[in-house]
Amino acid sequence: MIVKKQKKQRPKNLDLLTIRLPVNAVVSILHRASGVVLFLIQPLLLWTLYLSLSSAQGYATVVTQLQQWPVKLLTTALACAFFHHFYAGIRHLAMDVHWMTTLQKARFSSRVVLWLVAVTMLFVIWAIWVRD
Amino acid sequence: MLFELLTAKYPGMRRWLTQRLCALSMAVVLLLLWLRVMWLSPQNFSEWQALFAPLWWRLLSVWFFCLHAVTCLVRRT
Numbered sequence: 001m002i003v004k005k006q007k008k009q010r011p012k013n014l015d016l017l018t019i020r021l022p023v024n025a026v027v028s029i030l031h032r033a034s035g036v037v038l039f040l041i042q043p044l045l046l047w048t049l050y051l052s053l054s055s056a057q058g059y060a061t062v063v064t065q066l067q068q069w070p071v072k073l074l075t076t077a078l079a080c081a082f083f084h085h086f087y088a089g090i091r092h093l094a095m096d097v098h099w100m101t102t103l104q105k106a107r108f109s110s111r112v113v114l115w116l117v118a119v120t121m122l123f124v125i126w127a128i129w130v131r132d
Numbered sequence: 133m134l135f136e137l138l139t140a141k142y143p144g145m146r147r148w149l150t151q152r153l154c155a156l157s158m159a160v161v162l163l164l165l166w167l168r169v170m171w172l173s174p175q176n177f178s179e180w181q182a183l184f185a186p187l188w189w190r191l192l193s194v195w196f197f198c199l200h201a202v203t204c205l206v207r208r209t
Binding site: 042052086 | 152156159162177181197
């Protein structure tokens, strides 16, 4: 009976705007979110690949479309999702073989993932927006 | 012990391992794609087509995209 009462009095916080996720939780939830995005965009990517390989004309269409700024924006966002999913996925695989599993090390590897994504994205942004 | 873990007695272990192995092989295929693009650096249509022309590469691509669906389904069930 006492246990029940104590359970009821525990503080709850379900206000999404005040919940602060720790860095490893941020990396984890972004891994799932980017996975969903990448999975849902797959038909479009496959269709683009098909178009670019089907004929010289289709290839030219894809090349010109990729130079439009909305498409560039989409490519940048997808690259961000992809690289986050890739790096965070490798981190998860490493943790599955019991590598970097203490709290401190997990936080460190989360920061490494976020920095790797940031550095890669700088390169991607340079390649998409500056070099062309 | 290892083989016992892979029997029907422990379905969770099989799902977990399938998902991990799929993820690992997808990472390897992506690395291969990156290396091939770096190596061949296609500049026009025929070179782009040549990148995807080999049969082993096509089969690997199918494998890759099937894997994606499998991994997702395996994680949901």
